[in-house]
Amino acid sequence: MSKIVWKGSAMLAPVPPALVTCGTMKHPNVLTVAWTGIVCTHPPMTYISVRPSRYSYSIINNAREFVINLPTSSMSRITDYCGMKTGAKTNKIEKCHLELSEGSTVSAPVLTQCPVSLECKVCEVRHLGTHTMFLADITAVQVDDKYIDSKGKFNLQQAGLLAYAHGEYFALGRKCGDFGFSVKKKHKNNL
Numbered sequence: 244m245s246k247i248v249w250k251g252s253a254m255l256a257p258v259p260p261a262l263v264t265c266g267t268m269k270h271p272n273v274l275t276v277a278w279t280g281i282v283c284t285h286p287p288m289t290y291i292s293v294r295p296s297r298y299s300y301s302i303i304n305n306a307r308e309f310v311i312n313l314p315t316s317s318m319s320r321i322t323d324y325c326g327m328k329t330g331a332k333t334n335k336i337e338k339c340h341l342e343l344s345e346g347s348t349v350s351a352p353v354l355t356q357c358p359v360s361l362e363c364k365v366c367e368v369r370h371l372g373t374h375t376m377f378l379a380d381i382t383a384v385q386v387d388d389k390y391i392d393s394k395g396k397f398n399l400q401q402a403g404l405l406a407y408a409h410g411e412y413f414a415l416g417r418k419c420g421d422f423g424f425s426v427k428k429k430h431k432n433n434l
């Protein structure tokens with residue numbers, strides 16, 4: 244196998260194309276953000292990187308709160324639309340028939356249709372270049388109870404989450420392992 248070396252670029256994939264809500268229940272907005280991830284388990288922390296030109300930027304910068312909502316693959320069109328249109332000109336919430344519910348720790352609304360929503364409070368703002376990173380504490384997580392089984396286990400794979408890789412959307416596919424399975428006796432010699 245030979246590799247071609249390119250100059251450094253933002254080629255990390257797949258990533259979640261999150262629907263980030265901001266503002267309030269009365270004056271909400273939503274934008275699509277792919278530059279997001281977890282940066283710490285305890286305390287639970289995340290980030291979103293947003294261009295200052297986005298309508299949502301000043302809303303998040305002023306309120307220092309937002310919600311990361313994970314869309315399902317059936318929401319791919321909505322997810323793309325919320326990344327194409329600006330809330331400065333279009334009411335994306337109404338246009339996409341998005342249902343809002345209250346955050347438990349933030350004023351920013353939660354998207355009811357998304358199976359997982361992370362309520363976030365900004366703790367640090369870093370201007371990196373094209374994007375500004377909002378580092379945030381995850382103050383609460385709302386999950387759709389229809390994915391919680393009788394034993395209380397949250398079966399996120401059933402939600403059919405949407406993934407984004409290099410300009411394309413994908414439905415998360417076949418499960419091919421679970422955490423720690425490579426070191427369980429049964430599989431030990433198959434690396």
Ligand SMILES: Cc1cc2nc3c(=O)[nH]c(=O)nc-3n(C[C@H](O)[C@H](O)[C@H](O)COP(=O)(O)O)c2cc1C
Pocket residue numbers: 260272273274275276277278279292293294296297298299300322323325326327328329330331374407
């Ligand atoms: C798949 C996808 C991922 C995106 N990721 C980001 C991102 O990480 N950061 C960002 O600033 N904009 C990102 N965008 C662009 C914004 O979502 C887009 O400019 C949106 O219209 C901004 O909405 P607003 O003006 O209402 O805030 C992305 C768009 C798409 C379609």
